[in-house]
Amino acid sequence: MKALRWVVIVCALLEGGYMFVDGLRGLSTGTYFSTGGTEVLGPWAAIVSALGIVPVSPLMETIFVAFGVVYAAAIVLYVANPTKGSTALAVTAVATLWYLPLGTLLSALQLLCLWLQRRR
Numbered sequence: 001m002k003a004l005r006w007v008v009i010v011c012a013l014l015e016g017g018y019m020f021v022d023g024l025r026g027l028s029t030g031t032y033f034s035t036g037g038t039e040v041l042g043p044w045a046a047i048v049s050a051l052g053i054v055p056v057s058p059l060m061e062t063i064f065v066a067f068g069v070v071y072a073a074a075i076v077l078y079v080a081n082p083t084k085g086s087t088a089l090a091v092t093a094v095a096t097l098w099y100l101p102l103g104t105l106l107s108a109l110q111l112l113c114l115w116l117q118r119r120r
Contacts, residue, residue, distance in 0.1 A: 004113045005082070011113075012075050012089055015096060015106040020068020026061035043100035067096060086114050 022032050034042060045055035053060050074092045078085025093107040093114075 004117050005078075008086075008089060008110050008113045008117075009075060009078070011106045011110045012071050012078075012092070015099070015103050015110075016068045016071020016075070016092075018068075019064045019071070019096075019099070019103070023061045023064025023066075023068060026056065026064065027058060031056065032061075042102075044098055044103065047098045047100070067092070082117075086117065090114050 022034070026032050032041070034040070041055050048055050048060060053063075070092055071089075074085060074088035076085075077088050089110060093110040096103050097107045098104070099107070
């Protein structure tokens with residue numbers, strides 16, 4: 001049980017932390033870490049583009065920062081109150097499944113671990 005909690009926390013920290021820092025970098029420099037100035041983005045860029053959001057834009061960079069803040073709040077809630085926090089983390093993980101490829105993997109792993117915890 002404790003191992004599943006740690007997996008959830010680490011995955012949420014990695015995903016939310018990276019989104020937060022990458023979004024802040026984008027807002028301050030105009031590029032994400034992954035682009036290195038080359039504008040080569042992950043598959044997530046096609047998804048947000050299809051929704052009408054320019055991937056390298058202040059709007060998308062702010063969305064990344066916001067997801068980082070939401071993940072941080074959900075982690076704190078999860079540590080303080082696992083029942084309510086697991087719901088918050090599950091909602092956040094579902095909301096970031098679009099963040100291909102690594103974000104999707106981390107979100108799916110969080111959801112699996114949260115589901116396994118509820119079954120016990």
